[in-house]
Amino acid sequence: MxxxxxxxxxxxxxxxxxxxxxxxxxxxxxxxxxxxxxxxxxxxxxxxxxxxxxxxxxxxxxEFKGEHIFIADEKIKITAIKHYSVYTKKVPLARDIENNTIVSIGLLMNRIKPQTAKASKDTLEELTYLEIELFHAPSILFTSHEIDIDEALSHLAFLPITFTDKRQHNPAD
The missing domain is CATH 2.40.50.140 (Nucleic acid-binding proteins)
Structure with a gap:
């Protein structure tokens, strides 16, 4: 029924x-x-x-409608998803602009103005990753800089696919 x-x-x-x-x-x-x-x-x-x-x-x-799910601009076939997981990782804080990339006018202007305090190369930030493992293709990896992880998880929650949440709920590192 x-x-x-x-x-x-x-x-x-x-x-x-x-x-x-x-x-x-x-x-x-x-x-x-x-x-x-x-x-x-x-x-x-x-x-x-x-x-x-x-x-x-x-x-x-x-029940799920449709054959695909969209995360950011990625179209992912639902039956191709084997597993998905979320985890956090400390990574170096990215402050530099790559040679051929202008992220935004505001960021560009900050690069032109003299900076009073520079972040140390050892400065780390905690980044959240969403990894979608596929059956017959490489995994797809998203970061919290690219997408809203919780919103993507709310869409994936409807799928009958196993999920692993490896986020640290007590960031003591």
């Missing part, structure tokens, strides 16, 4: 589905096949059951 999630209470672990017959059905997160994809207005398939309290749904699965 098919339906649409009309309400979801993440803190309580349950929600409601409006099925194809306009009947409201209860579902619990424990009965969802891809729980990270649960969102209001998501289209789902499920197995209908009747509980003592009324209609319910089990084996709930969020």
């Amino acid at each position: 098919q339906g649409t999630i009309t309400a979801f209470f993440e803190d309580k672990g349950y929600g409601f589905i409006l099925d194809e017959n306009e009947e409201v059905r209860f579902f619990h997160l424990r009965k969802v096949i891809n729980p990270s994809a649960i969102k209001i207005d998501a289209e789902v398939t499920f197995r209908p059951i009747t509980r003592e309290q009324g209609p319910a749904a089990i084996d709930v699965r969020v």
Whole structure:
């Protein structure tokens, strides 16, 4: 049976589905096949059951429309994605402009003006990476300088693909 999630209470672990017959059905997160994809207005398939309290749904699965997902200007075929992960890494702070690149007029003007304090070559910044591993092609790597990582993750969360979050939640390094 098919339906649409009309309400979801993440803190309580349950929600409601409006099925194809306009009947409201209860579902619990424990009965969802891809729980990270649960969102209001998501289209789902499920197995209908009747509980003592009324209609319910089990084996709930969020359905995906389309064959591709777009992140930045990259068109990625959903069935080509094997796994995706997020991690952080400390990298040298990039301050220089490459010879043939003008990032912005403001940055160009800062290069022309005398700089009073220069960052040391040892200055590091923490950069977040989103790596999308593909089955038959090289992985695609995005950084937090290029895209909004959390927004990209919200789009990927609908996919039935494994995800690893390796971000450091306590940056003590």
